[in-house]
Amino acid sequence: MTSHLDGNMLAGTLGELFTVDVTTAIGRCASCGTSGAIAQAHVYPDAPGMVARCPACSEVVLRLVRGSDRAWLDLRGLTCLQLTIPGS
Amino acid sequence: MGIVSPGFSGRRRADSDKLPPGQYLVTDFPVLSAGPTPRVDSASWRLTVRTETGQVRSWDWAAFLALPSEEVTVDLHCVTKWSKLGTRWRGVSIDTLLDGAETAADYAMAHSYGGYTTNLPLADLVDGQAWVAFEYDGDPLEPEHGGPARLLVPHLYLWKSAKWVQGIDLSDDDEPGFWESLGYHNYGDPWREQRYWGDLRGGSPRLGRSRRRRRQRGLSCWRFPGGRATAQASMWTSG
Amino acid sequence: MLEVPGWPGHRAGQHVDVRLTAEDGYSAQRSYSIASAPQGTALELTVQRLDDGEVSPYLTQTLGVGQPLELRGPVGGWFVWDADGTAPVLLVAGGSGLVPLMAMIRARAQAANRVPFRLIYSVRDPAAALYATELIERQRVGDGLGVTYLYTRTAPAGSPLPVGRISADVIASSGLPPADSPRVFVCGPTGFVETTAGLLVAAGHDPGAIKTERFGPSGGQS
Numbered sequence: 001m002t003s004h005l006d007g008n009m010l011a012g013t014l015g016e017l018f019t020v021d022v023t024t025a026i027g028r029c030a031s032c033g034t035s036g037a038i039a040q041a042h043v044y045p046d047a048p049g050m051v052a053r054c055p056a057c058s059e060v061v062l063r064l065v066r067g068s069d070r071a072w073l074d075l076r077g078l079t080c081l082q083l084t085i086p087g088s
Numbered sequence: 089m090g091i092v093s094p095g096f097s098g099r100r101r102a103d104s105d106k107l108p109p110g111q112y113l114v115t116d117f118p119v120l121s122a123g124p125t126p127r128v129d130s131a132s133w134r135l136t137v138r139t140e141t142g143q144v145r146s147w148d149w150a151a152f153l154a155l156p157s158e159e160v161t162v163d164l165h166c167v168t169k170w171s172k173l174g175t176r177w178r179g180v181s182i183d184t185l186l187d188g189a190e191t192a193a194d195y196a197m198a199h200s201y202g203g204y205t206t207n208l209p210l211a212d213l214v215d216g217q218a219w220v221a222f223e224y225d226g227d228p229l230e231p232e233h234g235g236p237a238r239l240l241v242p243h244l245y246l247w248k249s250a251k252w253v254q255g256i257d258l259s260d261d262d263e264p265g266f267w268e269s270l271g272y273h274n275y276g277d278p279w280r281e282q283r284y285w286g287d288l289r290g291g292s293p294r295l296g297r298s299r300r301r302r303r304q305r306g307l308s309c310w311r312f313p314g315g316r317a318t319a320q321a322s323m324w325t326s327g
Numbered sequence: 328m329l330e331v332p333g334w335p336g337h338r339a340g341q342h343v344d345v346r347l348t349a350e351d352g353y354s355a356q357r358s359y360s361i362a363s364a365p366q367g368t369a370l371e372l373t374v375q376r377l378d379d380g381e382v383s384p385y386l387t388q389t390l391g392v393g394q395p396l397e398l399r400g401p402v403g404g405w406f407v408w409d410a411d412g413t414a415p416v417l418l419v420a421g422g423s424g425l426v427p428l429m430a431m432i433r434a435r436a437q438a439a440n441r442v443p444f445r446l447i448y449s450v451r452d453p454a455a456a457l458y459a460t461e462l463i464e465r466q467r468v469g470d471g472l473g474v475t476y477l478y479t480r481t482a483p484a485g486s487p488l489p490v491g492r493i494s495a496d497v498i499a500s501s502g503l504p505p506a507d508s509p510r511v512f513v514c515g516p517t518g519f520v521e522t523t524a525g526l527l528v529a530a531g532h533d534p535g536a537i538k539t540e541r542f543g544p545s546g547g548q549s
Contacts, residue, residue, distance in 0.1 A: 003517040004124070005541045009358055011402035012344035021404040039405030040539075044122055048167050048247050048267055051122040058124065060203075065271040067284045072271030090348035091397045095389040097349050099381050112353060169353075 004042040007052055011039075013064060017071055020083050027078040031059035038062065038081075052077075106163070108278035111171040118170055119232045122266065126201035126231070126252045133236050135220060136255040137185055140193040145185070149236065153222070155180045160219065162242035164249075165278040176226065179219030179240055185256070186214065193258035197265060198239050198250040206250050206265035207274070208241065210258060217243055220253060245276040245283070329370040329396060337361055339434035340407035340427045340512070340540075343372070343400035347382055357382045360426040360514075360540075361401060364433035365410070373426045373457060406512065406540045410438035414510050417503045417532075418446040419493070419523050421515020424542055425457050428514055432472065436465060445509075446474045447501050449493055449519065452481040475501035493519065498526050505531035514540040 007023050014022040023039040034056040041052035041061055049065035054077070061077035075081065099114070107113065130149040137145045147155070157180045163173045197207045212218065221240040222229050229235030234251030241248045247267050268274050273282040281287060341361055348354040363371035376387040390396060408416060408431040418428040425448055435444055450456045453476075462474050475487060477497055482490045488497060503509040511532055513523045520541045528534050 003541075005517070006406075006539060008342070008403050008406050008540050011342070011404070012358065012399050015399070015402050021402075023402075024404040037405055039403070044124075046118070046120045047122045048120065048272060049122075049270060053123060060123070063270050065267070065284075067271060070271065070284070074270050089352050090346050090354055091395055092350055093347040093385065093390070093396065094394055096347040096355075096385050098347070098353050098355050 004044050004053070007037070007039040007041040007043055009043055009045060010041075010050060010052065010062075010064070013050065013066060013071075014038075017073065020086060022081070022083070024084065026082040027061060028080055029054040029057060029059065029061055030077050030079045032057035033079075106173060107171050108165055109281045110283075111165055111169055111278065114170040114172055117172060117175075117233065118166070118168075120166065120168065121232075121251075122204060123202050128201050128236055128252065128254075130236060134254060135185075135237065137189065138255065138257045139189055139191040140258050140260050141190070143189060143191075145189065152180065152220075152237070155184055157181075157222075158219075160240075162240070164242060164246050166246040167272065167276070167278075167283050175224070177219065177221040177240055178223035178226075179221030179237075181216060182213045182218045182220070182256075183216065185220065191258050193260055195259045195262040197257045197259065197263060198248075198253055199255040199257065200250045201252040201254050204250055204252070204266050206239075206248050207263055207268055208244065208248055209262075209275075212241060212244065213256075217241065243277070245273075245278050247272065248276055329372065329398075331368055331370050331398075334368040334370060335401075336365055337370075337401035338365060338404070338407040338409060339430040341401040341403045341430075342427065343370070343398045344402065345372075345382065345386070346397045346399070347385060348397070355381050360430065362426045362429050362433075364430060364437040366437065373423070373429070375423045406514070406538050408434065408510070408512065410434045410440050412440070412510070413442060415443040415503055415507050416445070417509045417511045418444065419449070419502075419511070419513045419515075419527075420446065421449045421493075421519035421523070422451075422455070422542075423457070424513075424515030424519070424540070426514075427540060428512055429458055431512065432462075432465065435472070436468075436470070439470075441471045443503065443507075443509075444472045445501070445503050446472070447477060447493075447497065448474060449477040449479060449515070451479055453478070453483055477501070493523050493526065495526050495530060498523075498530050502527075502530070505533070508533070508536065511537040512540075513537065515542060517541040 011023045025038050026035055027038050028035045034054055040055055042055050044051045049063055051060055052062040054061050063074040065072040133149045135147045135152055157178050159178045161174055161176050164175055165171045193210055196210045196213055197205055199205055218241040220237050222237040224233060237253055239250040239253045271284050273284055273287055276282050342358045344356055344358050346354055346356045359372045361370060362373045374383050374386045376383045420428050465472055466474055477488050478490050479492055511527055513520050520539045524537055524539055527537055
């Protein structure tokens, strides 16, 4: 039985790609419209890539593949991300 | 490559010349998944094959089990670098499923319960290269490993062996599946180490060469979030 | 304990990703919550050794003083408590899930913040409890920290709670009233976190005030 972790665990990998903390960003699920922090998404880490799913409807909100020198990020599962700009 | 951790060797793994480049041998059977394990009961399970002209063939669980099946022993190679040799499965050959179907399609897309997809050339599914497997190691396939039934295509990386398969669609067009659309190689031949987009190597590089290649690329960029100045900052400890 | 030159400081609840690399290039990565309060350049990670683990045996037995350890962080801005917080805090820990919550307890003491802090710590038996002595001492200070142990296998005589798993009764008797609008942090194995979060919401806590950190089915950090 695969169980999921929280979006917290994406902080390190996303932190390599973004200068702001994406785990505290609020995302809106493109499937069901539920909003919440990326840290609250259900993350399945044991895969060829990381998959974050909406805690309400389980649809994919974010996918991330980390290659050796590249990363691929798919945010189509979110209609948008609301990010807090640090220091403002 | 990261900083070597003195004395670290990780899980017991062996090097074997039966392994594709960059792989290591495991003795357990890791479970990887992109989502919750689908729970499909045999009463509602269906397997559907669709040709590019719209011809449809479908089996329920009883009909599927009534098809001729065979026991095969194959090696598995996961793109996350583990390999498991000599795994025993029982499955229905894709040739059996396609028997009598009229198709000139070049490509196939496998669909799974739970939404997963993966694409392959039809040529890689036929001629005894692929099965829909329903038993592993003599027992019914467990849900965490793809049961009731999964696709099994051992000559390609294991992500092509879609767990919880419910359908195979044949097409004249090649559409990338779940991982193929996010950086993973469209074809995925482990012997040519086709893991990601742009991996074109032919032949089988020796492990040594693979290692050099990793170093040249400068594996990862471990730095502080928000640290504009520091690119590679590995931090040393006095334990 | 790790000395990290250039460490930028961290917030209580954050974690680091540790990466181990073998000579042949094989690498394994795990996340560990920071146990220490925000301070200086020293970092404390509490690692529980799992017998069949891949990383924890190395960190707890092989890694020697003076040897390098590659880590990334601190990361994680969600599951954090800052020492200037004014709301009461309920902490619910399962096993090694206590680690990030301990950082919060230590941060509170470091900042001499007296907001009510209540910890419910679910653990198999007294021998498995982390920071036992420290928690006794911190409670003795009497600055508003309360700790209740919930033993799931064996409890010492006189234990206030009966042996058993987290339940609505435990939340009610040992938590904080929802009317106090506490911030709630739950950390531990996935199943524990799931159950606890459900109980907290059912008890009337605002789901928006509950933050969770799942450690995975084994509760570790193998």
